[in-house]
Amino acid sequence: MDYTAKIQEIATKLLENGQVDMVIAWEKGDVDYQTRPFVARSVEDVARIVFDEYSVHNLANSLLKFRDGKEKIGIVVKGCDSRGIVRLLEDNQIKRDRLYIIGVNCPGVKDPLKAMKAHSGFVRNGQADEAADKCAHCIQPNPVIYDEIIGEEQSPRVEGERFAQVKEIENLPVDERFRFFEEAFSKCIRCYACRQACVACNCRTCIFDETRPQWVGRETKLSDNMMYHLVRAMHMAGRCIECGECERVCPVDIPLMAINRKLVKDVSELYGPYEAGMKYVEGQKPPLSVYNEKDPDNFL
Ligand code: SF4
Ligand code: SF4
Numbered sequence: 001m002d003y004t005a006k007i008q009e010i011a012t013k014l015l016e017n018g019q020v021d022m023v024i025a026w027e028k029g030d031v032d033y034q035t036r037p038f039v040a041r042s043v044e045d046v047a048r049i050v051f052d053e054y055s056v057h058n059l060a061n062s063l064l065k066f067r068d069g070k071e072k073i074g075i076v077v078k079g080c081d082s083r084g085i086v087r088l089l090e091d092n093q094i095k096r097d098r099l100y101i102i103g104v105n106c107p108g109v110k111d112p113l114k115a116m117k118a119h120s121g122f123v124r125n126g127q128a129d130e131a132a133d134k135c136a137h138c139i140q141p142n143p144v145i146y147d148e149i150i151g152e153e154q155s156p157r158v159e160g161e162r163f164a165q166v167k168e169i170e171n172l173p174v175d176e177r178f179r180f181f182e183e184a185f186s187k188c189i190r191c192y193a194c195r196q197a198c199v200a201c202n203c204r205t206c207i208f209d210e211t212r213p214q215w216v217g218r219e220t221k222l223s224d225n226m227m228y229h230l231v232r233a234m235h236m237a238g239r240c241i242e243c244g245e246c247e248r249v250c251p252v253d254i255p256l257m258a259i260n261r262k263l264v265k266d267v268s269e270l271y272g273p274y275e276a277g278m279k280y281v282e283g284q285k286p287p288l289s290v291y292n293e294k295d296p297d298n299f300l
């Protein structure tokens with residue numbers, strides 16, 4: 001199927017009818033292998049919309065820019081992005097009736113940076129892999145919420161054991177486990193790209209931006225970095241929708257999905273079975289946002 005043509009057709013119809021004020025989609029970037037988020041505000045803009053193998057970004061995150069407005073918004077979502085929409089609806093960040101959701105049954109995407117490296121001529125050892133890492137563990141390629149859907153239904157494509165890396169880390173002796181995280185977090189430059197790309201990181205005032213009081217130091221020393229990742233992990237528990245964007249944008253390759261999958265696994269075992277953002281039920285909240293007398297509390 002020609003996804004681009006179909007999305008352009010739907011976007012034209014929505015903008016012509018005045019059904020939406022904008023359509024959030026992707027356009028081709030300035031360099032090869034780059035496709036980037038794009039907001040079409042008129043029928044003329046629609047010609048710029050594309051959907052191709054590099055439409056990797058989770059566009060649901062873009063809705064946060066419009067959360068205080070009244071505009072009606074058309075938005076194109078893949079399976080993982082659609083779980084981000086559920087995240088925002090559950091978090092009361094946007095109203096369902098402001099959205100017209102164009103779902104794309106997702107055939108999988110490529111990582112632009114990996115693709116640029118692969119075609120740079122500097123990669124040794126033959127064929128470099130361009131597939132986005134998140135797609136190797138995709139449990140939901142088909143949108144879970146939409147007004148219109150395009151493309152053929154896809155099968156989940158979890159390669160190998162979903163929690164293999166998590167179990168490997170869990171099985172390390174305590175001091176080795178600590179060293180694993182020490183090494184990973186000592187590289188963090190606290191650029192906050194992982195926070196900015198995350199649809200679940202949607203607090204209006206982030207604890208890490210506060211200066212009075214300053215909860216966490218601004219230096220990139222290990223203890224402050226650990227504090228950042230510990231707080232973020234606590235805030236993601238039961239809320240991360242596994243879109244993989246945090247890990248993709250990290251400039252120093254910190255294995256953030258190992259942490260996120262540990263959260264997914266623990267929350268599901270303790271409070272589930274549960275997978276965040278798989279279904280929107282009005283008023284429903286993720287497990288750690290509600291209190292139940294039967295919740296495990298042995299640690300208190
Ligand atoms: S994680 Fe799934 S839905 Fe998301 S881009 Fe990859 S294949 Fe598509
Ligand atoms: S994107 Fe990477 S380097 Fe930047 S704050 Fe997040 S973990 Fe640290």
Ligand code: SF4
Pocket residue numbers: 194197198199200201236239240241242243244245246247260
């Ligand atoms: S923590 Fe990472 S994988 Fe989870 S929702 Fe945020 S960006 Fe996506």
